[in-house]
Amino acid sequence: MWIPIQIDENRPEPLYHQIESQLRGLILNGQLEEGALLPSIRELAASLKCSVITVRRVYQDLESEGLLRTRQGTGTFVAKVDEQAKAGHRLDRVIEAFERAVEAGLQHRCSQEELEAIFRDIVRKHYPQEGGESE
Amino acid sequence: MNAMVYTDAAASLSGVAVRRDGFAFGPVDLEIPRGLVTAIVGPNGSGKSTLLRVLLKLEPCEGRVELLGEPMDDGRDEEVKARIGFVAELPHAYEDALTPEEKAKFAASWYPGWDWERYRKLLRSFDADQARGKLRKLSKGMRRKVELACAMAHNPELLILDEPSSGLDPFAWKTMLEELHRFMEQGDRTLIIASHITQEVKRLADCILFMHRGKVLGCYEKDQLFDEWRSLVVQPVAEAGSDWLRKLPVQGWAEAAPGLYRLETDKAGETQACCQDQGCRILSVQRMELEDILGCLIRREERTR
Numbered sequence: 001m002w003i004p005i006q007i008d009e010n011r012p013e014p015l016y017h018q019i020e021s022q023l024r025g026l027i028l029n030g031q032l033e034e035g036a037l038l039p040s041i042r043e044l045a046a047s048l049k050c051s052v053i054t055v056r057r058v059y060q061d062l063e064s065e066g067l068l069r070t071r072q073g074t075g076t077f078v079a080k081v082d083e084q085a086k087a088g089h090r091l092d093r094v095i096e097a098f099e100r101a102v103e104a105g106l107q108h109r110c111s112q113e114e115l116e117a118i119f120r121d122i123v124r125k126h127y128p129q130e131g132g133e134s135e
Numbered sequence: 136m137n138a139m140v141y142t143d144a145a146a147s148l149s150g151v152a153v154r155r156d157g158f159a160f161g162p163v164d165l166e167i168p169r170g171l172v173t174a175i176v177g178p179n180g181s182g183k184s185t186l187l188r189v190l191l192k193l194e195p196c197e198g199r200v201e202l203l204g205e206p207m208d209d210g211r212d213e214e215v216k217a218r219i220g221f222v223a224e225l226p227h228a229y230e231d232a233l234t235p236e237e238k239a240k241f242a243a244s245w246y247p248g249w250d251w252e253r254y255r256k257l258l259r260s261f262d263a264d265q266a267r268g269k270l271r272k273l274s275k276g277m278r279r280k281v282e283l284a285c286a287m288a289h290n291p292e293l294l295i296l297d298e299p300s301s302g303l304d305p306f307a308w309k310t311m312l313e314e315l316h317r318f319m320e321q322g323d324r325t326l327i328i329a330s331h332i333t334q335e336v337k338r339l340a341d342c343i344l345f346m347h348r349g350k351v352l353g354c355y356e357k358d359q360l361f362d363e364w365r366s367l368v369v370q371p372v373a374e375a376g377s378d379w380l381r382k383l384p385v386q387g388w389a390e391a392a393p394g395l396y397r398l399e400t401d402k403a404g405e406t407q408a409c410c411q412d413q414g415c416r417i418l419s420v421q422r423m424e425l426e427d428i429l430g431c432l433i434r435r436e437e438r439t440r
Contacts, residue, residue, distance in 0.1 A: 010422060
């Protein structure tokens with residue numbers, strides 16, 4: 001099974017952290033459904049070009065969070081996740097993307113006002129009706 | 136056997152040394168973990184092949200070697216050798232006159248676990264099942280494929296490969312990686328591979344062992360290594376003076392452009408924090424390539440000599 005995890009080599013976060021947060025996101029936003037069988041540790045490590053040590057750590061962490069469960073001999077599955085937990089993490093990836101955008105702004109020495117102006121412009125471009133009506 | 140044995144060592148060396156004219160290897164004290172892929176990386180002549188050869192006691196050496204929990208003693212290690220697969224750096228001259236089939240038959244008589252079906256499947260997968268004639272007449276790559284199939288046909292507990300991809304075309308190389316992943320999928324197998332191909336190391340290895348001039352520079356978990364080693368481009372503040380660099384934890388540095396410095400560090404987080412404390416602007420942070428990390432480790436070693 002292929003899992004849409006993308007590693008950004010140049011992010012400062014350690015590899016295991018990137019993999020773990022993306023996998024957690026895929027489970028919490030329902031893209032990976034309850035009961036889905038995950039790739040074996042070696043298989044996922046090979047597809048992400050990372051070590052089995054890292055993937056094992058990710059699986060163990062998510063298992064202790066209750067998001068995964070491992071059945072001896074059969075593999076690692078997505079556990080049942082309650083709706084409240086899902087709701088609490090719905091916007092995780094969006095927040096993360098905004099964080100990166102703000103970091104890029106800081107790197108280019110944007111002021112807070114400039115960043116906010118850019119944000120408003122982009123939102124207006126993508127949500128034309130709502131933006132137009134409110135002004 | 137449990138499918139997830141990672142804690143014990145597949146190979147352990149203590150005080151292993153080889154002394155020959157013009158070449159000194161060791162003394163090496165080392166444990167190579169079971170269940171993982173350990174890549175051995177180093178410049179030409181750094182002792183990668185010697186390390187693999189002393190593991191199998193193919194070369195006289197001082198010290199103690201244990202493989203798969205058994206001591207490698209001259210003449211008394213046949214049983215443990217039957218649980219190991221090995222592809223040497225260069226093909227054996229004494230096999231020149233054999234056909235692939237004859238070589239396989241010879242290997243089959245040696246290894247109790249030999250599986251002809253696995254052998255033929257491997258040959259087919261490497262696209263080498265049509266190889267005929269004496270090994271000497273085969274292309275370098277074709278001969279390599281036969282050697283790999285022979286080394287893996289008994290599904291060894293420990294597979295030792297010395298630059299296995301030399302001579303392989305890109306398709307065969309990819310197939311080899313797939314077969315090695317499949318081999319490791321079993322969970323309790325161990326692969327030790329000497330390689331100078333960065334992509335091979337990145338795709339296969341769990342641990343990386345660096346060698347230089349017959350010495351082990353260190354053995355690292357691959358992802359941690361690439362997480363920690365980064366190259367930074369920084370711009371110091373104008374009034375920084377001349378000693379700002381000396382206060383930073385860096386492994387190497389160079390002036391990349393007027394007023395811009397490229398720093399190499401094995402403590403990415405710490406170095407970045409220090410740069411910010413000193414008022415430096417960090418323009419970019421990138422992961423380092425394997426060869427650049429090796430270069431830093433070698434320079435560090437040379438400084439201590």
